[in-house]
Amino acid sequence: MAINTTPALEADGLVKTYSTGRGKPPIRALDGLSFAADAGTVFGLLGPNGAGKSTTIKILSTLAKADAGRATVAGIDVSRHPARVRKAIGFVAQKPVSDPVDTGRENLVLAGRLQGLSAPDARARAAELLDRFGLGDAADRQVKTYSGGMARKLDVAIGLMNRPQVLFLDEPTTGLDPEARAELWAEIEKMTRIENMTVLLTTHYLEEADRLAARLAIVDHGTVVARGTPEELKNGLRGDAVIIELAPDSDPAYALAALANVEALREIGADGRTIRARADLGAATLPQALAALELAGLPVASATVARPSLDDVYLRHTGRTLSKAQNHALENAS
Incomplete structure (x- = not known):
């Protein structure tokens, strides 16, 4: 039997420029960004805020269009067949997607119905995910009563309702305490190990990228400056x-x-x-x-x-540590 070597995710020369208005020069969020991710793995995009990670996910998930370049998800051309791409993916954004006044169960069932599941199938899938993420006891409470870690687990569960081939996780553990972060890491590892799901993870946490990513790309100013397994990148120093x-x-x-x-x-x-x-x-x-x-x-x-650490790798390729780049990005955003 022939082995399918088609990447689950592929970006080739993506360019995206945003107009800033008010006579200011445009911002080039992506500047020829390219990478490929194998099926059934976690692929990490590591970089500070403003590096282009979220823009990349928006293009791959059909929420934005590239000015140039080509991208495929699950073998589907993003620009030519966006509806097919949306059926194949789950997307967990940085900001919460659940309705705080609805219960966890209601949020999941609604997400399932919007994704085309029948009412019985949506309820069954919701119950399955509530149990998997340890939210069964809180299933019928309003989400506004959830802790930050519980609410983030619910966001991930919503992204899994349609059993996607590819799941996009955009900075999934930002703001979580260490215990909640570790619990979510364990769930992400299960997705690839047990379900053979492909996960695209964006993060600015070095430990997160080192632990979860089978391969990663270090992104700086909209382009990939280094790529490989975490060990390959560290051993290169x-x-x-x-x-x-x-x-x-x-x-x-x-x-x-x-x-x-x-x-x-x-x-x-x-x-x-x-x-x-x-x-x-x-x-x-x-x-x-x-x-x-x-x-x-x-x-x-x-x-x-x-x-050598991934921070040393980042320093080698960008001239600054990741923490310094992240702090600079936050200062510019404030």
């Missing part, structure tokens, strides 16, 4: 990460100059008082780095050696 937190009265510029004399260090950079560098043998190089800073009269608050 040779050596260890050396991270030094300077004391408040230490000048980062002087610290960079002092560390430039440590031959074993490379890719030295500063993010505020945090100095990051790479070394083939981090444990052996760290004492040399600390000695150089001490000789320069620069006190250190803390120092660590670690294997």
Whole structure:
């Protein structure tokens, strides 16, 4: 039997520009973005707010049209057959989609009916999902009485009512506490492992991308700057990460100059008082780095050696850490 190698999701050179009005230049949200995702896997789009992740999902789910490029979902051309795409997908947006004055059960049944299920099938599917997400005891309570984690689980359940081939999760755990986030992670893992569903996950959480994504693309300013499995991306950074937190009265510029004399260090950079560098043998190089800073009269608050992280990958390809990029995006949005 021939193996189907057609990607469950494919974006090829997507471009999307938004007019800002008021005489301001347009914003290019996507600038030739391309990736492909295999069926039955979680594919992650990792990047800060404003990187183009949500715009990508809107185009793939037919909520927006690309200015250029091509996209397919479940083998269906998005621009040519949007109605077919909508039948094949589930979509969980960043903002809540449930009606707070209706009960959890009523929200699910309504979603099922809107998606073409018969009344008995909608009720049966709703009961199945309420039990699966641990919402059975709260099924007949108004959603406005739900905790944040319960409401988010309901949003995901609504996205699953039509048993989609592909599920879009746009920043699904933003604002959740650690326990609720872990519970939702476990459900996302089940979707691919048990149901062979394809999940496109957008996130700015490094741990979330590292744990859930079989493959991921790092997105910056509307384009993919790196792609691969989390391990491939981290292993592409040779050596260890050396991270030094300077004391408040230490000048980062002087610290960079002092560390430039440590031959074993490379890719030295500063993010505020945090100095990051790479070394083939981090444990052996760290004492040399600390000695150089001490000789320069620069006190250190803390120092660590670690294997490469996705934040190191993001820093390598964009020139800044993901947390710094996220904070900058939030400041611009406020």
